[in-house]
Amino acid sequence: MTQLSDLIRIFGRIGLLSFGGPAAQIALMHRELVEERPWLSETEFLRALSFCMLLPGPEAMQLATYAGWKQRGIIGGLIGGGLFVLPGAIVIMALALLYGQFGALNWVQAVFLGVKATIVVIVIQAILRLSKKALKLKVHWLLALGAFVCLYIFALPFPFVIAVAALVGGAFCTTSDAAPKVSVNWRTPLMVIMIGGILWGLPILLVGDGLLRDIGVFFSKLAVVTFGGAYAVLAYMTQDVVANYGWLSTDQMMDALGLAETTPGPLILVTEFVAIVAGTNAGLSGVAAGLMALWVTFVPCFIWIFAGAPLIDWLASRPRLSAALAGVTASVVGVITNLSVWFALHLFFGSAQTITFGPAHFILPKAASLDPNALGLALFAGFLLLRKSYGLPMVLGLTGGASWLVQFVIAAT
Secondary structure, three states, X not given: OOOHHHHHHHHHHHHXXXXXHHXXXXXXXXXXXXXXOOOOOHHXXXXXXXXXXXXXXXXXXXXXXXXXXXXXXXXXXXXXXXXXXXXXXXXXXXXXXXXXXXXXXXXHHHHHHXXXXXXXXXXXXXXXXXXXXXXXXXXXXXXXXXXXXXXXXXXXXXXXXXXXXXHHHHHOOOOOOOOOOOOOOOXXXXXXXXXXXXXXXXXXXXXXXXXXXXXXHHHHHHHHHOOOOXXXXXXXXXXXXXXXXXXXXXXXXXXXXXXXXXXXXXXXXXXXXXXXXXXXXOOOOHHHHHHHHHHHHHHHHHHHHHHHHHHHHHHHOOHHHHXXXXXXXXXXXXXXXXXXXXXXXXXXXXXXXXEEEOOEEEEEEOHHHEOHHHHHHHHHXXXXXXXXXXXXXXXXXXXXXXXXXXXXXXXXX
């Protein structure tokens, strides 16, 4: 049996080094958990990864939770998933609190412009990577296109788009040779869901009415619909956070994602930053708001794994359910494409107009408001990331430094 001290040491190292998004994080875990020590076989690793990619929430964090669970049960899962999140959560909290004090300074905003330009390229990379894995059938391409149209042109609710994609994916199931049926003891998953659900909702009930409760309810809802990771849900989150609740501005939301990209851990830690800034703006404790967001964002991830890990073999024997989840994954490509368009419009153009035609309404930028500095920085970031294959921390540093230098020269002249 693996010692708890070994779990803490290995997963602590993974958490500290988990920069670069899920692809880099999964590669790091493969090296640590499969290649360097026999904690997971290649088959177990890939099967668990496929399962985690079908769940809402950050797949890399859930994979770490599964790996810990495989070694020492629930205690091991808490160590694996907890240490994967903890380093980034601490850094994000410190940066968010500092952001409230220094975020409005000109030189800080100049650096963030370079970071935001890099984010546009990163999102495009995410689209390309996911497309290769998710768009395997013609119906998957149609689902991706439909999701983009529904969100960008008709502004339909994100959960509705996901639900329709699941129904369509299941209806077009083409697999008939299912794996042998697997029997499952449903008692344990149901107990985990019941106890985990109580723990999940308890802080929301204890804080009463007000902003903390609103944050708890809102991010709990996000935890259920975040198929495809943080990129997929960010546009939906931004719509509510900026337009409906008014907790943050659009620029603050883009700064939030930029900071989350520069820290270890899952990108969904952006929810912590949003909650801290929202709480600070409202005159409440930013720390309390951030802790609430962390709790309701990541407790569900542990529930999904502890309840679902024993069902991995059962899922493989149900082709229609697998096809429905594949439809969801395909629609996520369109969701992320909508996000990339949203980013580009707000970054490259100073103003835009809303075009309305019946139930359709979408944003078109005004060409005269194009920001050549932002466009140039994005092209620079694209060259470094896509052509030169530089690491993300280096690219963020170079684009942030280049943006600051341009701002310095403009101010000096």
